[in-house]
Amino acid sequence: MFGSGYIHEKNNSPKFMQSRASSPREPLLDNTRMNGGWKQKLLYRVTFLKSVVLGAAATFLLPLLEFLPRKAGFKRWLRPPGALPESEFIKACTGCGQCANVCPNKCISLFGLEEGLGLLATPKIQARAQACILCMACTQVCPTDALEKLEPTEEGIRAVNMGIAVVSEDLCYSYSGRTCGVCYRACPLPGKALRLGLYETPIINEEFCVGCGLCEQACVHMPQAIRIVPRHQLNDPLQQTEEPTKENNRLDSVLDRRSFLKVRSKFHQSSDQVNP
């Protein structure tokens, strides 16, 4: 009589189907915790614990996602600069996405399920598509210090360890006698990380190379003649990327090329018109 202004959910259903819990007159478990005898209290506790176990058990179904069939993904992803060693990074990074949000270079993207549950929502960089310019903005915002705070100075850059560049002498223009040297001009530590030999052949100094991937992004050969072996593959001989030749890493270069073209057309095509 009073409740005409609202829709009484259970009145729309036949009496026998009405939900037990929302029926007003039924005593149910109400107030048992306060007033009931020990039997009811025990019953209440047991129901509660059962639900906790049930809830946890339901969550344990999630790892099944690990067995979902998935396409072979791009393996040579990099972590943003300042990242803790991979095993530590995984523990610290909560996948908050603040690094991806702040990156002015749009190089950080977040993992989906392509590398499994373990890496879900953590940041990655694909150097050929968009390499890190080492502005260090991401390291300043990470709330859990999964990325250690670094400054965009030479010292800060030297502290970065994302991987190491590898040159394929088969592919590189300079090594086949056509002077190129584009990668040298892209490197943030030219002369240290990347030196030039005769005919501008790139020579990597592993001690200095920080693996930013600017050289890989800049390489004018298609597929790229210089690639970063990411940090997480360096110590793992099984996963180690072989030196790229025309034959191996075909998948790698196909994937690279596709994303490269996509990103290029998205961000740079139109700016070409600005600066003809």
Place this chain on the structure above:
Amino acid sequence: MRSGYTCLIVSIITRLMVVLLLCYLAFMTEYLNFKLAHNNARLVELSAGKPMRIFYEQTEKFFSMFGDPLETAQKNGGMTWSIRIMGVPFTDPVSAISVLAKNHRMEIGFVLGLIGPLALALVFGRVFCSYICSASLLFFSISRLRRLLLKWFYFPEWSLNRGFAWGVLIGGTLVCLAFGHGIWSLLLPYFAVGQTVFHGLAFGTLSVSFFSIVVFSIADLLLGKQFTCRYLCPTGRLLGWIGRRSLVSIRREAPRCLENCNACADICPMRIKPNQDETVDCSLCGECMIVCPTKCLSIAPIIGKRKVTAGSLK
């Protein structure tokens, strides 16, 4: 406060603002990109069109009010899971638990970020769920849709014990120990919304989290109003528990309350019973204040002992 409609309108506005903020943060990357690459509105227009120029200029103007626009822009970021607004960090309690379990150490900024959400829960109870959570606008709309559909169709109202959400919290933390924190982007509705919005707007891709939002929405539509919030979301459970003796909650003037009315308990999306002075889990949504025929419910400070009934755990 006595007017349920005020609560309703305010909650819709604040939640819309949060969703817009999420969308805006996804676009911020674009702004930073143009700021560093061009730093010139005309070049932005040439390379990305007129709307982007307007966005760029307005953002620039807005952030200039706080000092250097580039620096100010970099003070904002994240999804509702962990977010910085003007340099002030806000940390999700669930993320704090999972970091503590997995990492055994907490950064100071991360801990400071907990102050805001915890204080809010201690004073207003589970208010996050009706006024801030970015998923709750979706679940609110779905519960309205469900209410509409119930006029013609019958969906039984399922109930679980609320221990289930504690189970999800415990199980999620264990799965997180075995895998990574990313598991929460599938388990926490608002994190899933943040991921979906960010992936959609910043990268133009569909996030896996979208599928968990779909699952939650279907559960809400078919199993019960705000089913996800009541039984599945660990954050809601945690905030409800933290705020179980909150300073401000729903208060009933017992003499005016009608016997056998039960309108408030029937409408409550959290399915608590204001007519039995139950306040645990109240998210201050104001629905019960709207339907109460004698207007005996109000949002007010409650001092003294709370009644914790088992009904609040249903």
